Amino acid sequence: MTRITADVRFLRGYNQARVMALGRTARTFERSTVVEATGLTPQAVSKVVARLTADGLIRPAGVRRTGIGKPAVVYELVPDSRYAIGAHVARRTLRLVLVDLAGTVHHSAVSPLPGDFTPEQLLDALAVGIDAMTSSSDVRGRLTGVGIGMIGPLDHAHGLVRDAHGLRHWHDVPLREIAEKHLGLPVHLDKDVTAGITAEAWRHGATFGDAALIMIESGIGGGFWLGGTAHRGAHTNAGEFGHTVVDLNGPRCVCGRHGCLEIVHNQAADAGDIDRAARVVAVGVVNLLQTLDLAHVVLAGADLLRNPQAYLAAVVEAVQADARRADWLTTKVALSSLGADVIAAGAAMQVLDQHYGVPELAPA
Amino acid sequence: MTRITADVRFLRGYNQARVMALGRTARTFERSTVVEATGLTPQAVSKVVARLTADGLIRPAGVRRTGIGKPAVVYELVPDSRYAIGAHVARRTLRLVLVDLAGTVHHSAVSPLPGDFTPEQLLDALAVGIDAMTSSSDVRGRLTGVGIGMIGPLDHAHGLVRDAHGLRHWHDVPLREIAEKHLGLPVHLDKDVTAGITAEAWRHGATFGDAALIMIESGIGGGFWLGGTAHRGAHTNAGEFGHTVVDLNGPRCVCGRHGCLEIVHNQAADAGDIDRAARVVAVGVVNLLQTLDLAHVVLAGADLLRNPQAYLAAVVEAVQADARRADWLTTKVALSSLGADVIAAGAAMQVLDQHYGVPELAPA
DNA sequence: CCCTATTACGCAACGCTGTTGCTAAATTTT
DNA sequence: AAAATTTAGCAACAGCGTTGCGTAATAGGG
Secondary structure, eight states: OOOOOSSHHHHHHHHHHHHHHHHHHHSEEEHHHHHHHHOOOHHHHHHHHHHHHHTTSEEEEEEEOOSSSSOEEEEEEOGGGOEEEEEEEOSSEEEEEEEETTSOEEEEEEEEOOTTOOHHHHHHHHHHHHHHHTOSHHHHTTEEEEEEEEOSSEETTTTEEEEOTTOTTOEEEOHHHHHHHHHSSOEEEEEHHHHHHHHHHHHHGGGOOSEEEEEESSSEEEEEEETTEEEOOTTSOTTOGGGSBSBTTSOBOTTSOBSBHHHHHHHHHHTTOHHHHHHHHHHHHHHHHHHHOOSEEEEEOTTTTTSHHHHHHHHHHHHHHHGGGOTTOOOEEEEOTTGGGHHHHHHHHHHHHHHHSOOOOSOO | OOOOOSSHHHHHHHHHHHHHHHHHHHSEEEHHHHHHHHOOOHHHHHHHHHHHHHTTSEEEEEEEOOSSSSOEEEEEEOGGGOEEEEEEEOSSEEEEEEEETTSOEEEEEEEEOOTTOOHHHHHHHHHHHHHHHTOSHHHHHTEEEEEEEEOSSEETTTTEEEEOTTOTTOEEEOHHHHHHHHHSSOEEEEEHHHHHHHHHHHHHGGGOOSEEEEEESSSEEEEEEETTEEEOOTTSOTTOGGGSBSBTTSOBOTTSOBSBHHHHHHHHHHTTOHHHHHHHHHHHHHHHHHHHOOSEEEEEOHHHHTSHHHHHHHHHHHHHHHHTTOTTOOOEEEEOTTGGGHHHHHHHHHHHHHHHSOOOOSOO
C-alpha cells in the first residue's frame, strides 16, 4: 500500500501529474491552459513545466502567435519517453501489450497458456513475452514496469491472487512479489475489469467522469471509475456485476442465487438470441446508471465484441429510453476504444499511473 | 464548486482534518497516535496540535503515564466548540436537528409542512425552527451553517433543486443561494440519502470503509460512501437504487420499467408480507455488494424502521448466505445509529465536514 | 538522595513548495 | 521608431513539514 504523507513533496507530484494528464489528453498545451486547469499561478506553472521538461517527459513544440504580444510556447507530451508492459491473464491465453506514456499501444501479442497453468508457467510465459517485446534497447531503458490484469478474487493491496475462478494452482499466490523477483521490474496486480476501466480513464484524462466498463468474456464483469479513481471496493472484489439478480424467478446460477444477469444473459446467448442477450445486459447497465449515475459506459470483452453493434444498440436504446425524462441526465455509451487490448493496455497504464498519475494521499 | 489549489495551505487543512477525524472517532488521543495515523513527524504533529488547540477545537484532557519517561499528554475533541443545523425536508414534514462537532445530536424537532409547500414556505419554516433551536447564545456564535437534505433530483454542485419528486413549485429552485440569503448562514444542499450516509461516515471516522445507506421511506433510495467520500455521480443523481430491475417479468413501475426493486417491494409490503418485502430489499443489497464490494450497509428510513428487525434479519441472512464461500468477504450490516435523525444529522455533518473535514483537491 | 535511562516535547534552522513583485523579451500596433 | 501587449523568468518571501538538538518530566538503580 503506497502511502503518501501530506508534505510538500505531495504538492510536487500532484501538480506535475495534472500537467501530465493535460498533455495526454490534449496533444498540445500551453502554460495558460495549465494555469486555468490547475489554479496555480503562472510562475508556479513555469516551475512545474521546467521540471517536467528537464525529466524529458514533455517538450516544447513550437509557438502560438496570439496576435499582439510575445508568442506562447506550445508544449507536448513526449510519448516515447516512458513505456510499460501490460498483461491480460485469461483462462487459456496471455495477452501482452507495450504501451507508451500517451497510452498508445505499440505492440500486442497473444500467446496460449497451458490448461490449468501454474504460477511458474505464467511467469515463464511473461518473461519470454516481455523479452521479445522489449528487444529494442531504447524501450528497455525506459520501461516503468509491468501491469497484470486477471480474474479475481484477488487482493490488490497485497498483490495477492486469492482464488482465481476456474484455475486450480491459484490459491493465495503472492503474484506481485514473485513476479517482481522473476522479472526484475515493478509489478502491479489488479482485477481485469479494473485495469480495463483505467485504460479508458487514462486516455480520456480530465474529461472522464464516473464510468463503468462492462466486460462480457467468460462471465460478465464490471470495472468502475468513480470520483477520479478506480473503485475496487472493500476487498478488491467490486465488479461481480454479472452476479446481480435481475430476475427473481429466473434460473439458478452457479453462484447459488436465482436469475443473475450472467445466467439470464447466457441462456439467451446460447439460444442464439443475441438481441435478447444484449437487452438483458442493457437492463443491467441501466440498473448501474440508476444506482451510480455514470457519465460513461464502455462495452468490452471477447464475447461482446463478436456482436458489438447488437450490444451497443441495445444499451444505447435502453439508456435513452430511461433518461428520456431529463435532458440533463446524459450518459455516453461506447465500445472500448482499444478493442481486445483494453485489459492488457489498462494494466500497463496502471503502472504508468502509479508513477506519473495523480498521487493519492493516505487512506482516510 | 469549492476548488482548492494544491499549495501549502492544502497541507495545513488536510493534516488538521485528519487529527480532527481521530478526535471524533477515538474520544481521546495522544500525539503518538496521530504520528502513526498521519505519517507525520512528531514535531509536525506538535505544530498541528498547537494550532487546533489555539482554535479551541481540541484540548488537553490529562496525561497518560507509560511507566518510565515523561507522561504523554492526552487530547480530546471539544464537542461544543462548533455546531451545525441539519434539515431533512420530506414531502410533508421538516425535521431539524442541532449537531455538535463530535456528531452528537443535541436537539431534534419535527414540524409539519403545508401540502405542496413552496420554497418560501420552506424558508420560513426553516428560519423559525433554527431560531428556536439556537436560542442559547453560546450556540448561536458557534454555528457553522445549515445543511439541507432532500429528495432529488437536484444539483449538488450548484445548490439547485431541479425537480423534487412529488412537489410542484420545485423546478430549478436555487435553494442554496436563497436559503443563504434568507438565513444569513452558509447552506449545504444535498440528496437525502447522501446526507444520511455522510452521518454514518462522519461518526465512524477512519474505520468506515466503502458503504451504503439503504433508505425506505416513500420510495427506496441508496446513499453511497466510496473511497473516503460521498458518491453523488455525474449529475448528483446516484442513489435511485429503488429503480433497479430485480424481476424482468415483474409489474410495471412508475418509472416505466418493469420489476423495479421498489414496486416489487411495495407490493409485498402492501400485502402485509413484511418478510417477503424485506427479502426483496435483501436481494437488492446483495446486488450492491456484488457490484461495489461494500464494507458496511446501514438500514434506515421511516418505513423500514417500522419493522427494523424484519429487515435487518433478512439482509443479514442474505449477506451471509452469499458470502459463505469466502471468509474474507466481510460486510457489516446495521440499523442506522441515529434512527429517524440520520438524514437531518447527516446534512448538518456535511456542513461541519466542509469546514473541518478532509479537504478535496480540484476535481480531476 | 542523586544519578541515569527513558520518554515526551519544543525551539531553531532548513529544504521545498507555491506566491508575490518586478524585470526582461518578443511581438503587433500606432 | 515608440508604445502597447502578452509571455516568461528571476529574486525574495511565506508557510508547510523535516531535521538536529536541547529541555522537561518521570521511573528505577546505586
